[in-house]
Amino acid sequence: MIEDFKFIKPGEVRVRIAPAPTGLLHIGTARTALFNYLFAKKNQGSFILRIEDTDIERIDPRAEKDIMENLKWLGIEWTEGPDIGGEYGPYRQSQRLEIYAKYLEKLLAEDKAYYCFCSEEELEAEKQYKMSIGEPPRYSGKCAQLSKEEVQKRLAEGQPSIIRFRVPAKKVEFEDLIRGKIEFDASLIGDIVIAKDLATPLYNFAVVIDDFEMKISHVIRGEDHISNTPKQILIQEALGFPRPIYAHLPLILGPDRTKLSKRHGAIAISEYKKRGYLPEALVNFMAFLGWNPGTEREIYSMASLIKEFSLERVQKGGAIFNIKRLDFLNGFYIRQKSIEKLTELCLPYLIEAGLIEPVFKEESKVSELPTAFFGTEIVQKYEIAETKEEISLEFLRKIISIYQERLKKLSEISELTDFFFKDKLDYDKELLRWKEMTDEEIRSSLDKLEKILSRIKTEDWTKENLENILMPEAEKMADRGMLLWPLRAALTGKEASAGPFEIAEILGKEKTIKRIKEARGLIK
């Protein structure tokens, strides 16, 4: 009941996420985790991470680590499980098998569950038939009335079997914090399978046991679980467990309005991380997928989300994942970073692109691509990959600072700034042409540039001075672009870049003039 919820005392809230370690942490799970985390934090409760690893065939050994690493990276920290806490553990289902067996036996002993010997083919045929005549595809109850002796006999013979829960024919209703009252007619469900055998519980059964044993107060999960809820409630009732409060979150949808999945492209958090998204941006973005504070403020840190979050303000309809908005948010958070921090964050991308190289103190320690940065123990210095020229932190920071506001993703840094790290630029001579300039005009601009710049002393080689000297020259021409475009193109080899003066300053007098001469060489 919503009323109950209002009287929750601090510390009484216990929520959880229970991912199956079958793949990398994806957006959907991360968003569910976020909402659970925010709710727990807001109510000074506990947030439990439980691993649902009973489906041995589908488990990916790397998944658990990936899930935990990326949750931490996002700043979503759990207070219990899989290796933290322990009072209510263990937190991996594979380590809880005796617990499930105990309850399974209880249900069997009370005749609230029974063994079923129907074959899969038989069941499938029945399902198809039922669907073809427009009936709900529920189990016929063929094995429901088997005598104890008959069951014992078949079990002894080793006949393949599963365990079914006797679903009572009654109406089930529950109050969802987000959707209000939801009703189901359980007589339509049919007796559900709750375990393959005593040692192999199935999802709907295991969750109920775990949530009870772990004293979960609120089950906050995706909307795709709504139809599982009545089944779980019935099992709870059969076992005499109290009912947790439910809140079903709207789904995250792909552009085609179906549940976001792998075929929609990247959905793993680690993939976003690799592409240069910031955890702040991802968190802010995910929070607004199905929730909003009711004000016009859009920028929220984790701390302010915790303060403002409430399940009452969660949307009912599914939300389409719009990456353009994530990009905008990411760009925003990049612009908020200090240059020092942003430089650290960009370093791995420059290294990966082969633009710069770290020089390690102890070669033996290096096994994979370092996400190391200046100040790290094992990195001695960085050098330009091509020329082995040592580069200073100052130099890198200057480069990063002129691209900070142009960056949407960290990964873009290498493509944007590669010309700073290359000895020779490779571009078509046409790039030097501004609008309808003739070769003669380009040549003349370049010559003028070289002449003027050569006269500037090295100690006066600053962005401001360069601008003060060159701008009046540009003004003299019919169009400022006639001087500035060839300059910038010669320095960067790119159609688009930061401004020419700041680039020239960073490049230094020598390289600037060298590049102008090289450009001059392209025009016969």
Add this chain to the structure above:
RNA sequence: GGCCCCAUCGUAUAGUGGUUUAGUACACGUGGUUCUCAGCCACGUAACACCAGUUCAAAUCUGGUUGGGGCCA
């Protein structure tokens, strides 16, 4: 097919019977800002799925239709 959930600009959403010529952000378009790009600023395009009903008054309440989605070991 059965059951369940959902429905405001392209997207995320504000809106809880009158204050609404339906607001904001992203995206998009136009203009401005030292050549370009980005950023920033300004302006603009753009939505209550439909049909009934309740009411003096409905995006907001009720019913239905349509559409979309989820689940069905």
